[in-house]
Amino acid sequence: MKKEKLLWVLIIVLIAVNAATLFFIVSGRRPEPGNRFDRTVVEKLQLTKKQITQFEILKREHHQDIMAVDAQMSSNYERYFYLLNETNGSTAKDSLEIILSSQQKEKIQITYHHFENLKNICTKEQQAKFKELVPLLMHVITPQKNPRQSRRN
Secondary structure (H helix, E strand, O other), X not given: OHHHHHHHHHHHHXXXXXXXXXXXXXXXXXXXXXXXXXXXXXXXXXXXXXXHHHHHHHHHHHHHHHHHHHHHHHHHHHHHHHHHHOOOOHHHHHHHHHHHHHHHHHHHHHHHHHHHHHHHOOOHHHHHHHOOHHHHHHHHHOOOOOHHHHOOO
């Protein structure tokens, strides 16, 4: 009788583990692309320990710069959409559109300079391998949207 109970408990545990695994697969949860991309950069370019340290510094600076611009953009987005409450806000709307497009341009430039700085810490041999990173870089910068996530009712 004890063996039967043990087997039933094991079967229930296995079913629960399988159900949890299926849930995570179906839900589409994936690891953060940043860490995976960072490992890819280090592996493809075969960065030295010193270069990895420099890369970490570049990443922190890039993150801080992007976060600062994002904070400004968030404030401007809010101001922009609050113009819907006003009857005559076309001048302010035009100004905010110019500011927002300028901030978007700034984000693109910050990211470009980040990777330009990464390329500059590389040796000539590593810079030749840098070309392989550009297609991967594009997947990180402009990730493909999951069609299931973009549907809203």
